[in-house]
Amino acid sequence: MASMDPTTNLEKETTTGTATGSVNGSHNNNNHAASQRWDYGHNPLAHVHSGPDGRLPAFGGEFQPGLWKSNEHRKFANPAPLGLSAFALTTFVLSLINCGARGISEPNVVLSVAFGYGGLVQLLAGMWEMAVGNTFGATALSSFGGFWIAYAILLTPGFNALGAYTEAADEASVLGFFLTGWFIFTFILLICTLRSTVMFFLLFLTLDLAFLMLACSEFAASNGAAGSSKTLQQAGGGFGLLAAFLAWYNAFAGIADPSNSFFLIPVFHFPWSEKGRESRGKTVRETV
Incomplete structure (x- = not known):
């Protein structure tokens, strides 16, 4: 029995050492995993919290109407200003033509910017919004990028998308259908901005009204009311x-910070938003 004790002790020490090494190795692995929390190469949504802790209030520059995570530890840049800028410029050019600025009435000049900037670039910005975990931004920017591509296809003679409608009234009606669908979609997005900021809400409100007016214009043209259609x-x-x-305003809000701008623009939080309740300093019971 005495001769077996060293072996037994050695086995115990080996077993204990192995177990301790396994525990330490597991602990080190856990520490390594914790240190890789922000490793976006494995999981681009790893930074998303399940609760409000660590989130910042909406302001439009992140194209997120709810609480959002700061980009301090985010490997990806904020894609929202790019998408907003692409949307703004394309909308600006087309809207000038719709207003009849300088007597221009044909919208064909919009084709290039609708395909390249408002369409392709905005679509790419929407895809990057998916990568950073912003469902609202991904849905809105990707959809409006698709809108500009679809609108450019309608205007491109080579596609002949409207060629099947020989009557001007029928062509105006289907364009009215097209714009009405986008009015409904934008209204859904508008509802989601009611708890964000005034500037973010106004962006979707004015855009929704633009779609409504343009859809009604096409229906009026289909009914033969040329004067009403123009108005x-x-x-x-x-x-x-x-x-x-x-859109440019919200884009600037997302780009500007103390490192590159001498001033920051206000976004005017709604009083019932997270930031609005916080600024009033009400108790938890009062904010429920």
């Missing part, structure tokens, strides 16, 4: 110009 088209152009400038 509604100009109204749609006016709301479109407002939407374009509001």
Whole structure:
């Protein structure tokens, strides 16, 4: 028995050492995993919290109407200003034509910017919004990028998308259907901005009204009311110009910070938003 004790002790020490090494190795692996929390190469959504802790209030520059995570530890840049700028410029050009600026009435010049900037670039920005975990931004920017591509296809003679409609009234009706669908979609997005900021909400409000005016303009043209159709088209152009400038406003809010700008622009939080309740300093019971 005495001769077996060293072996037994050695086995115990080996077993204990192995177990301790396994525990330490597991602990080290856990620490390594914790240190890789922000490793976006494995999981681009790893930074998303399940609760409000660590989130910042909406302001439009992140194209997120709810609480959002700061980009301090985010490997990807904020794609929202790019998408907003692409939307703004394309909308600006088309809206000027809808308003009849300088007597221009043909929208064909929009084709290049609709395909290249408002379409392709905005679609790419929407895809990057998916990568950073922003469902609202991904849905809105990708959809409006698709809108500009679809609109450019309608205007491109080579596609002949409207060639099947030989009557001008029928062509105006189907364009009205097209714009009405986008009015409904934008209204859904508008509802989601009611708890964000005034500038973010106004962007979607003016855009929704632009779609409504332009859809009604096409229906009026289909009914033979040329005068009303022109007036509604100009109204749609006016709301479109407002939407374009509001998109640029929100884009600037997302780009500007103390490192590159001498001033930051206000976004005006709604009093019932997270930031609005916080600024009033109400208790938890009062904010429920």
